[in-house]
Amino acid sequence: MEKRLLELEVQNFRSLRQVSVPLGPLNVLVGPNGVGKSNLLDVFRFLADIIQSDIEPALEGRGGFESTAFRGGSRAPSNIRIRLKSTWTRHSSPNAPDEYELQITRRRREGKDTLSRQESFQFKRTKGRGRRITIQGEKAQVVDTQQSKEQETRSIGLRRFSSGLSTLPRLSDDAGGNEVAVLAERLASFRVFDVNVNAARYSSRYSSGFHREALWEDAANLAAFLLRFSEEHPEAWDRLESDAKEVLPQLRSIDFAFPSGPAGEVIVVLHESGLRFPTPLADASYGTIRLLGLLALLYDPNPPSLTCIEEIDHGLHPQALELLVERIREASERTQFLIATHSPALADRIRPEELVVCERGNDGASRIPAVTQEELEAIVERSEGLPLGELWFSGVLGGGL
Numbered sequence: 001m002e003k004r005l006l007e008l009e010v011q012n013f014r015s016l017r018q019v020s021v022p023l024g025p026l027n028v029l030v031g032p033n034g035v036g037k038s039n040l041l042d043v044f045r046f047l048a049d050i051i052q053s054d055i056e057p058a059l060e061g062r063g064g065f066e067s068t069a070f071r072g073g074s075r076a077p078s079n080i081r082i083r084l085k086s087t088w089t090r091h092s093s094p095n096a097p098d099e100y101e102l103q104i105t106r107r108r109r110e111g112k113d114t115l116s117r118q119e120s121f122q123f124k125r126t127k128g129r130g131r132r133i134t135i136q137g138e139k140a141q142v143v144d145t146q147q148s149k150e151q152e153t154r155s156i157g158l159r160r161f162s163s164g165l166s167t168l169p170r171l172s173d174d175a176g177g178n179e180v181a182v183l184a185e186r187l188a189s190f191r192v193f194d195v196n197v198n199a200a201r202y203s204s205r206y207s208s209g210f211h212r213e214a215l216w217e218d219a220a221n222l223a224a225f226l227l228r229f230s231e232e233h234p235e236a237w238d239r240l241e242s243d244a245k246e247v248l249p250q251l252r253s254i255d256f257a258f259p260s261g262p263a264g265e266v267i268v269v270l271h272e273s274g275l276r277f278p279t280p281l282a283d284a285s286y287g288t289i290r291l292l293g294l295l296a297l298l299y300d301p302n303p304p305s306l307t308c309i310e311e312i313d314h315g316l317h318p319q320a321l322e323l324l325v326e327r328i329r330e331a332s333e334r335t336q337f338l339i340a341t342h343s344p345a346l347a348d349r350i351r352p353e354e355l356v357v358c359e360r361g362n363d364g365a366s367r368i369p370a371v372t373q374e375e376l377e378a379i380v381e382r383s384e385g386l387p388l389g390e391l392w393f394s395g396v397l398g399g400g401l
Contacts, residue, residue: 002087003086003087003088003305004023004024004025004086004087004088004305004336005023005084005085005086005088005186005305005306005336006022006023006084006085006086006087006094006097007020007021007022007023007084007085008020008021008023008040008043008082008083008084009021009081009082009083009084010040010043010081010082010083011070011077011079011080011081011082012069012070012077012079012080012081013039013042013043013046013068013069013070013080013082014036014039014042014068014069014070014071015035015036015039015070015071015072015360015364015365015366016036016039016040016043016070016365016366016368017070017072017073017363017364017365017366018365019036019040019366019367019368021040021356021368021369022373023336023338024353024354025329025332025333025336025337026328026329026332026336026337026339026350026354027336027337027338027339027354027356028339028340028341028346028347028350028354028355028356029338029339029340029341029356029358029368030341030342030347030355030356030357030358030392031357031358031359031360031370032342033342034360035358035359035360035366035368036358036360036366036368037340037358037368038310038340039366040338040358040366040368041192041308041310041338041340042062043082044187044190044306044308045190045192046058046062046068046082047082047102047165047187047190048187048188048189048190049061050102050163050165050166051163051165051166051184051187051188052166052188053166054161054162054163054166055104055115055117055161055162055163056115056161059104059115065080065104065106065113065115068080069106070364070365071364072363072364072365073363073364078105078106078107079103079104079105079106080103080104081101081102081103081104082101082102082103083099083100083101083102084099084100084101085097085098085099086098086100086183086186088182088183088186088305089123089124089179089182089183090182091123091124091125091126092123092124093124096124096130097124098121098122098123098124098179098183099120099121099122100119100120100121100122100165100183101118101119101120102117102118102119102163102165103117103118103119104116104117105117105118115161116137116160116161117135117161117163118134118135118136119133119134119135119136119163119164119165120132120133120134120135121133121164121168121179121180121183123179125144125179129144129145130144130145131143131144131145131179132145133164133168133180135158135163135164137160138157138158138159138160139155139156139157139158140155140156140157140158140164140168141153141154141155141156142154142155142156164180165180165183165184165187166184168180168181169181169184169185186305186306187305187306189304189305189306190304190305190306190307190308191217191303191304191306191307191308192217192308192309192310193217193219193297193307193308193309194217194218194309194310194311195218195219195222195289195290195293195294196218196219196220197286197289197290197293197315199218199219199220200218200219200220200222200281200289200292200293201281201282201284201289202223202267202281202282203223203259203265203266203267204220204221204222204223204224204225204265204266205221205224205264205265205266206223206224206227206228206264206265206266213225213228214300214302215296215297215300219293219296219297222268222281222289222292222293222296223256223265223266223267223268223281224266225296226254226256226268226292226296227256227266229296229299229300229301230256233299233301236299236301239299240295240296240299241253241254243295243323243327244291244292244295246323247291247317247319247320247323248288248291250272250273250274251270251271251272251273252271252272252273253270253271254268254269254270254271254292255268255269255270255271255278256268256269257269257278257280267280267281267282268280268281268292269281270284270288286315287315287316287317287320290314290315290316291316291320294309294312294324295327297309297331298324298327298328298330298331299327299331300331300334300335301334303331303334303335304335305335305336306335306336306338307335307336307337307338308337308338308339308340309337309338309339309340310339310340311340311341311342311343312324312339312341312343312346313341313343313345313346318345321343321345321346321349322349325346325349325350343389344389344390344392344393345389346389347387347388347389347392347393348387348388348389348390349387349389350388352373352376352377352380352388353373355376355388355392355397356368356369357369357370357371357376357392357397358370370397371397376397379391379396379397383396
């Protein structure tokens with residue numbers, strides 16, 4: 001996938017006192033509970049919340065600055081900083097990436113806390129040209145650099161504590177609206193996928209005349225999504241069904257039924273070997289429903305830019321992981337994955353460049369990654385073929401259980 005997030009840097013956000021995480025198409029976060037995996041994912045939720053509602057509501061939703069900032073150490077931090085690099089806009093590349101930085105600062109004045117923000121955007125535009133946007137106080141300054149290194153500068157008024165992520169996409173291209181809109185759209189699409197088996201097993205509403213509906217984060221609309229997918233992408237549907245049969249040997253085919261007619265609700269039914277009647281998904285096992293939800297996600301032809309799956313192996317037989325990892329790699333050409341897991345069996349099936357080891361020190365600060373790519377490759381080379389999951393579980397890589 002050419003358009004993706006390249007790197008994330010975070011300071012003083014929850015347990016992330018200072019981390020810098022290079023990101024590839026597939027990133028598997030391993031480590032015990034409480035080391036900061038969820039906090040890393042919450043950085044993206046935080047940015048998405050800023051885009052939807054602005055900085056102050058995003059902070060309030062996490063208990064305010066005090067609760068959001070790093071809690072370790074002898075002194076409370078005065079700022080939270082998030083910086084990322086990507087190749088999301090049209091002219092960006094790994095050598096000339098998009099860059100975004102947000103710093104939220106707290107100062108004590110006259111017995112009261114006041115918050116301020118600084119933001120900066122940097123984009124590669126056409127050949128030899130660049131654009132930098134800096135935001136401070138109530139002003140955004142847009143600087144365009146020409147090939148001759150001449151600069152054109154414009155200023156735009158903003159509300160004191162409004163974010164450029166939430167405000168600038170509404171402006172014209174001259175004000176940087178197009179590039180910021182691309183960045184904001186990608187960040188806002190971030191999705192944490194977790195199959196709610198109790199919701200996914202039942203019917204969902206479907207009508208052929210309605211707009212295409214994305215698969216929900218909890219897969220509660222699984223039946224409607226799979227039906228539409230089978231109608232619109234028959235070849236991909238055949239592959240999805242074949243994958244399900246590979247993991248579920250008793251499965252002969254997947255079908256649909258309409259309890260209240262074709263314009264109402266749809267349910268998934270499974271035809272299984274040895275049974276006289278098809279099995280409604282409502283009567284299927286936990287693992288079967290979770291598997292179908294994950295396959296639906298991985299075959300989604302229009303996924304978001306960033307997809308997170310927490311505990312992907314939960315409820316699945318280890319033999320299913322081989323196929324799932326293969327499908328994740330294929331899907332990573334369409335969406336970038338962050339997967340959090342405790343499973344050595346999953347780690348056994350991934351490559352060193354896909355592994356992100358997470359630890360937490362005695363000072364309360366997360367170390368992500370706890371092992372650099374160079375260190376990891378050296379350990380693997382010395383291990384004489386031991387799989388990554390075994391190396392991690394034994395503590396050789398750190399981040400042990």
